[in-house]
Amino acid sequence: MxxxxxxxxxKKSSTAWIARQSRDPFVKARLSSPSSYRSRSAFKLIExxxxxxxxxxxxxxxxVVDLGAAPGGWSQVVAERLGWTLDAEDNPEDFGLREEAxxxxxxxxxxxxxxxxxxxxKIVALDxxxxxxxxxxxxxxxxxxxxxxxxxxxxxxxxxxxPEGTADIVLSxxxxxxxxxxxxxxxxxxxxCYAVFDFAKDALTARRVDERGKVIGGGILLLKHFSHPxxxxxxxxYLEPNFHLVHYIKPESSRSDSAEGYxxxxxxxxxx
Numbered sequence: 111m112x113x114x115x116x117x118x119x120x121k122k123s124s125t126a127w128i129a130r131q132s133r134d135p136f137v138k139a140r141l142s143s144p145s146s147y148r149s150r151s152a153f154k155l156i157e158x159x160x161x162x163x164x165x166x167x168x169x170x171x172x173x174v175v176d177l178g179a180a181p182g183g184w185s186q187v188v189a190e191r192l193g194w195t196l197d198a199e200d201n202p203e204d205f206g207l208r209e210e211a212x213x214x215x216x217x218x219x220x221x222x223x224x225x226x227x228x229x230x231x232k233i234v235a236l237d238x239x240x241x242x243x244x245x246x247x248x249x250x251x252x253x254x255x256x257x258x259x260x261x262x263x264x265x266x267x268x269x270x271x272x273p274e275g276t277a278d279i280v281l282s283x284x285x286x287x288x289x290x291x292x293x294x295x296x297x298x299x300x301x302x303c304y305a306v307f308d309f310a311k312d313a314l315t316a317r318r319v320d321e322r323g324k325v326i327g328g329g330i331l332l333l334k335h336f337s338h339p340x341x342x343x344x345x346x347x348y349l350e351p352n353f354h355l356v357h358y359i360k361p362e363s364s365r366s367d368s369a370e371g372y373x374x375x376x377x378x379x380x381x382x
Contacts (some may be wrong), residue, residue: 127354151182151283153363154372156187158332162357162374165193165330166279172231173267175277175313176247177254177306178284185247187283193229212367230332231278234266255305260312276315279330282306285370299336300344306333307348317354328354328377335368349375 147153159166166174166188166245174192176185194277233247236259241249248266252259264275284306286298317328331353348354354377364370 125274142271147183147186148181150363152183152187154283154361155184155281155332157363158372158374159191160188161361162359164191165374165376169230170270170280170327172270172277173275173277173315174231174233174281175263176233177280177282177309178237179249180237180239180241182235182241182244182247182249184281184283185233185235185241185244185249186371188233189229189244189246192231192233192246215378232267232269232272234263235261237324254309260309263313277310277313277329278315278327279332280306280310280313281332283334285334285336294337296338300338300340303333303335303341303344304348307331310378311352314380316379317377328379331373331375331378333373333375334370335373337371345373348372352378352379352381 132215148271155166165171171192174188176188179185229246234250235241235244235247236250236252236254238251238253240251243249250266252262254260254263263277267277282302283300286302288295288297302368303345310329314329314331315327318326320326329348345356345358353375355375357374357376358371359372359374361372
């Protein structure tokens with residue numbers, strides 16, 4: 111899957127963008143938050159988690175994968191919910207450094223941070239772009255579609271309580287770099303949905319029944335999508351047969367003029 115670099119804004123569109131940003135309550139909240147979230151989209155995950163059963167906060171959640179994670183806003187939220195204390199302020203010594211330079215300086219695993227509080231479980235964040243370390247999160251600069259990437263993620267998630275390295279939750283807030291062609295842009299969005307599902311089916315913890323007949327969980331997939339004529343077909347063919355419950359959600363923190371929405375898929379059945 112190819113991604114185009116973002117085109118520079120023209121003066122008129124740039125002015126409109128600045129005006130919209132200045133009025134956006136979630137942009138203001140991000141700038142004032144003590145958690146120093148790296149992206150506005152962090153508030154979408156907070157809202158989705160809080161309004162839909164606090165799925166990230168459950169004690170049974172021990173392994174989370176964040177696909178297309180850069181710059182790291184969603185991973186920050188996950189780390190908070192799993193009990194890790196975040197690095198709330200930027201290091202003054204990093205001022206002026208590009209993201210790549212920060213990563214080279216600090217590595218991909220942030221256990222070296224001072225004044226840390228150890229949380230539970232393992233969090234793995236993947237992206238083609240570098241991600242500045244987040245306490246409690248292992249960052250991997252790689253293509254999740256590349257051969258062998260699933261094995262790398264499983265190895266990173268393995269623990270005595272999770273010897274197979276499966277994921278309790280897979281998150282995807284990915285969007286392709288839009289080119290301006292509605293047909294091509296919507297198709298690229300659907301392509302991402304297929305790719306994420308293909309990854310998740312081999313990564314998620316399957317729903318099971320214990321020796322007492324009690325149903326045990328099943329992995330959760332939270333997947334962003336943009337409107338496309340084939341979306342309902344994708345949902346009926348791939349999501350509904352393979353998850354116990356599938357919800358469509360348009361969070362309030364999503365901009366009203368955006369065509370994005372989310373599928374919250376609960377209880378991976380492990381049939382595929």
